[in-house]
Amino acid sequence: MTAPLESTKTANYLPFLPLASELEALLQDPSVRVPPRQVLAWPGGGSLFVMPAHDTRLGMSKVITFTPANAGSARPTIQGDVLVFDLRTGSRLRVLDGPTVTARRTAAVSLLAAQKLAPRPDGPMLIVGAGVQGRAHLDAFVQGLGVKEVWIASRSADSAQALVQHAQHLGLDARWTARPQQALDHCPLVVTATPAQQVVLEGSLRPDHFVAAVGAFTPAMRELGPALCQQAWREGRVVVDTPDAQHEAGDLLQAGLPMDQMPTLAQVLQAGAARRGPVLFKSCGWAGWDLAAARLACPA
The missing domain is CATH 3.40.50.720 (NAD(P)-binding Rossmann-like Domain)
Incomplete structure (x- = not known):
């Protein structure tokens, strides 16, 4: 499971009011490209989601699992990461905690x-x-x-x-x-x-x-x-x-x-x-x- 520190650090990057403003700005940005997300169903009712997107500066992909059977247990139903890349160099800039990004965005x-x-x-x-x-x-x-x-x-x-x-x-x-x-x-x-x-x-x-x-x-x-x-x-x-x-x-x-x-x-x-x-x-x-x-x- 994701370490609590990773979740806390990710949350600190994403205060709600600035994030809402960034969401509005993204909707007005014609450079944003978002292909259909890929969903792979797993035996037992779980799924793997792969969700890429990019603008003119950043590329990113969220890779998360959704496991409904974890509801009510110590394990979260959503787990995974968001990988962020520099489009110019291809370098990885940051790894964000996937469930925290999902919850806050x-x-x-x-x-x-x-x-x-x-x-x-x-x-x-x-x-x-x-x-x-x-x-x-x-x-x-x-x-x-x-x-x-x-x-x-x-x-x-x-x-x-x-x-x-x-x-x-x-x-x-x-x-x-x-x-x-x-x-x-x-x-x-x-x-x-x-x-x-x-x-x-x-x-x-x-x-x-x-x-x-x-x-x-x-x-x-x-x-x-x-x-x-x-x-x-x-x-x-x-x-x-x-x-x-x-x-x-x-x-x-x-x-x-x-x-x-x-x-x-x-x-x-x-x-x-x-x-x-x-x-x-x-x-x-x-x-x-x-x-x-x-x-x-x-x-x-």
């Missing part, structure tokens, strides 16, 4: 989307899933949006309580809930961050809701109930992180939504945020986000 993407799209970005906030991504999103939204109140829902009461204690240590009004549907009524800012194969959040959305769904990244996975997704599409807007989500966003695919009509985050940022009704932001991951992290960790 995913939370920073959600932060960027919330900064631009959330009707009430200061919360209160509901987080469904108290693992690595849940904590990263809590930290990112506190630092970037000034969230003061958070509700935590998780299948594991111990994990939920640990995240509640972390939030309280940050000075938040934090509590655990066994009924995320009820907390949804109270919290206009929502993040779902579970490796779910079945629905973990249902209910009706208010016009001021912003939901960032980041846990499901294959067609077979889903976190959100079909009715919730359909309401967001019908009454507000559904935004995906990249065009790849058309084939990967299990929540939206299983809700029967017209994936070819979904605007991407880059398109929304270019056009400006039209604020009407609830917003559902669906994030499936992209090597471009890892390249933004590499750019921040290896400044010119």
Whole structure:
């Protein structure tokens, strides 16, 4: 497993607010090239992901494993590294801890989307899933949006309580809930961050809701109930992180939504945020986000 020092050093390179700004800058950089990621399924349900990208200065590849069977154990579900290279010389500049990059850039993407799209970005906030991504999103939204109140829902009461204690240590009004549907009524800012194969959040959305769904990244996975997704599409807007989500966003695919009509985050940022009704932001991951992290960790 990755040494804690490697994770800490990588996190120090990637503060959330500068990372969100770097993500926005990357979306405006026409030199960025991101080929399709390669996914090799392994016996037993695990997978190997190889995700390269480059701009005019840096090349990088994230090589990680995803092992769902590790959930609930001492081993992380995501392990691996991000290799960063100088395009001019081919020299390796840095090796970043893959799970830390994944957690922080995913939370920073959600932060960027919330900064631009959330009707009430200061919360209160509901987080469904108290693992690595849940904590990263809590930290990112506190630092970037000034969230003061958070509700935590998780299948594991111990994990939920640990995240509640972390939030309280940050000075938040934090509590655990066994009924995320009820907390949804109270919290206009929502993040779902579970490796779910079945629905973990249902209910009706208010016009001021912003939901960032980041846990499901294959067609077979889903976190959100079909009715919730359909309401967001019908009454507000559904935004995906990249065009790849058309084939990967299990929540939206299983809700029967017209994936070819979904605007991407880059398109929304270019056009400006039209604020009407609830917003559902669906994030499936992209090597471009890892390249933004590499750019921040290896400044010119």
